[in-house]
Amino acid sequence: MRAANMGLLLRHLRGHGGRSRAQLASETGLSKATTSSLIADLAARGLVREGELVRGGSVGRPGQTVTLDGANVTGIGLELSVDYAALTAVSLAGTVVRESVVPLDVAHLALDVVFDRAAAYLTRAVDSLREAGAHVVGITVAPPGIIDYDTGTLRFAPNLGWRGVPLVAELSERLGPEAPPIRLENDAKLAAVAEFDRVAPQGIRDLLYLSGEVGIGAGIVADGRLVRGYSGFSGEVGHLPLDPTLTPCNCGRRGCWETIVGLTAFLRLAADPGDSLHDPKRALEDRLLTLADRARAGDERTLVALATVTERLALGLGILVDVLNPKMIVLGGYYAFFGEFILPPVQAALAERRLDEGSAIVLATSELGLISTARGGALLALEDVFTDPTVVAGAD
Template identity: 45%
Template sequence: MTYKPPRTRPPGGAPPAGAAALRRANLSLVLRKLREHASLSRAHIAEATGLHRATVSNLMAELLERRLVREVGVEHVGAIGRPRRAVALHGAHVGALGMEINVDYIAVHGTDLSGRALVERRVAYDAMGSGPDRAVRRLGLVAKESVEAMRRAGAAPAGVAVAVPGLVDVARGIVTLAPNLYWHDVPLADQLATMLGTPAVPVRVENDANLAALAEYTSGVAAGTPYLVYLTGEVGVGGGIILGGELLRGADGFSGEVGHLQVDPNGARCGCGRVGCWETKVGLAALVGAAMPEQAYGLPGRPVPDPGERVADIARGLAAGDRRMTMAVAQVGEWLGLGGSILANLFNPRVIVIGGYFASLAEWLLPHAQDQLQRLMVAAPAAQCRFVASTLGFGAASRGAASMVVSHLIDDPTTLMDALPRPAPR
C-alpha cells in the first residue's frame, strides 16, 4: 500500500499540460504500481493501471533503457498461453538519502530507488548544546560522508530529505521552531544544499514524526492501517497522524505537535517555554531524570551518550527489578496512556504506534499505558484502539525521509529520467 506525499508544486503554480504531462503521469503510474508489488508482468500493469498494452510496452522500454526497472523472470499463466515476462523496480544507480537530526544524535538511511539499503548509521551528537550553526555543519559533514558511501555503492543521490523535531515550513525548507534544539527560523534546506555543493539535487526538510508516521504506514508494524497515530519517543515527543491513508498536515503543515499538549498546568517548564507539556511527562529526558538522575540531560561536564545506551541501561535495571526505575517507567506509562486517550478521542485511530525509546521499553510501558487508554477513552467499548510498539527503532524518521525522496522521484520521474544519460549503444 502506498501513501500520497506532500504536494511539491509551488502554491499557485499551474499544472503542466500536454504530451509531456501525460508521459510523466503514465510513467509515475507504472512506477507506483511496481513499488506496491515485488514484480508484475506488462499485462498485469496494463490491467492494474487501465493503460493500453502498447502504451505500457513503450513506457517499459524507456524505463528499462534508463535502468529504473529490470526484468526478473517469466510468469506462466494457465496451462497454455504465452508466458509473461515480469519486471520489478530497480534504479540501483539512483540514490535517496534520508537523515534525521535530533537532540542527541544524527541518523542516516540511504537507499536506492527500489528501497535497497545502501548506508545506515547513527552518530551520537549533542545537537541541543551545539547551537544551530555548529549542528548544521556537523549534519553537513555526515551528509557528505553518506553521499560518498552511496556513490561507492554505485548510487548517485537524486534527493535528500532531513527530519527535524519541530515546526517546519516544508515549502521553503525552513525550521520555524525546534524547541528542544533551540532553533528558530533556520534555513536548513538551503544551508545543507550549499554544503553538499550539488545544486541539482533537491534538499527537503520535514517534521520527524510525520516522516516516521509515513515509514510506519508503508513498512512498519501496522503497515496499511488507514487510521493510525505515530508517537516519537525521544527527548521530545511528536506525533504523525494518518487519517484515511493520508498524512494530516493541517492548514500550515504544523499538525502533530502533540508533545506540547498541556496535561499538567502545575508541571515543569518545557523547552517550548510553556508549562506542563506532555513531553515533560513522557519524553526520554523526563524518564532519565526520574530513573537515573545521575545521568540526567543537561548536567554540566557530562558527554551526551547515544540515547540507545541510556535506554539499554534502564532496560537492564527494569529486568533486574530496580525499584526506582520500575516506578519511573510506570509513571511514564500512565502519562503516555493519558495523552494517548486525548488523541484517540480526537482522531479515532485504530492503532497508536509508539517509536523510539517507547518501543524499546514497550513491555514495561504498555500495560500501564493501555490501561489508562481504555479507562479514559470516551468510546472505549466500541473503539478498538490499542498501543503497538514500532519495530523500526530510532531510525524510523530517517527511513521515512528516504522513502519520501523515493516518492517524490516516482511522482515526477521525467525530471530524473531526463537527467540520466542514455547508455551507450553496444
C-alpha cells in the same frame, strides 16, 4: 502526461507486484502501445526490469514479467536530533543500502559546526552511493524543531533555543550544485512513514507514531496516507495541555504533555541531579539501558518514574485514539527501551475508554529505534520518483 502515466505504472507495480505488459495495460487502462513505450522508458531509467516469461491468459504469446527495480535509485534521510545524527539511504527496490547513527552534540555546538558536520556526513554518503553507481534522487532532513516548509528554515527549536535557521540553504551551499535536492520534514512524521512502510504488508492502514524524546510529536497515517495538516503542522501533540501541575515548558507555556511524558521529565523522575543518568556526555542509549536494567531489577524509584510517565502517556494516547481511531500505535524514542513496563498498562487504559468495542488496538514499541526518522526521510525522498519517474535520468 507521459511522466504521470509512468508514475501510474510504477505505483501499480509497487502495489500489486510484478505482471506482464498486457496485464499492466489492461489493469491501468493505458493502451498496449503506450504501456510498452512507457515500460521501455522506465527500464532505460533502471526503474523496472523485465524478467521470466509468464503466460498472461490461456491463449496468445507469453509475455515477460515486469517488476519494480530501482536497485540503483536511492533516497537519503538525515535526522538531526538534539544529541545525535542518523543517516539512512534506501533504494527504490526497498533495500536499506546505508544506515548509521553518530553522536552529535547539536545542543552545545556552534551552528556553523553543526552545518559543517551534517554536510560532511551527507557528502560522504552521496559520494559513496554515486561511486557505487546509484542515482540519489533527494535528501530529506529532519531538524529538531518546527519547520517553515516554504523557506526550508528551522523556525524554532524549543529544546535548542534556535530560531530562524536556514537549514536547506546552509546545507545546499555546503553540498554544492551537484547535490540532490534537499527538503525538511518533521521527525515524527518521517518515523510514522517508516513504521507504516514496515507494517503495511500486514494490512494496517491507520497508524499513529509517537516520538519519545525531549520533545514529543506524533506522526499520523490515515488510510495509508500521511496526514500532514494544511501547513504541515499535524501531530504537534507535545504541547497538549495535559499536565495539571502546569510545569513550565520550553515553548513558553505551562502544563504541556511533553513536560510530563518527555525524556527530560522521565530522567528527572528516575534519578537525582547528581546521577550520571543526567550526564549528556554519556550516550543516551547507554543511560536508557541502565534504567531498563534498574527497572528489571525492581528498583522502586525507576518503576515509580515509569508508572508516572505511563499514566500520563495513556491519558494523551486516549485522546489521540478518540480523535484518530488508529489500528496501530507505535511508541518510539525512549519508550522503546521500556516496552514491557509501558505497553501493558497503556493497553489496559485504552481498552477501558474505547467506545469502539470491535477489535483491539495494536500497541507496540518501535523496532526501528533511533533510525526510524532517517529511514522515513529516505522513503519520502523516493516518493518523488513514484510521482514523476523522469527525475531519474535514463541510460546514456
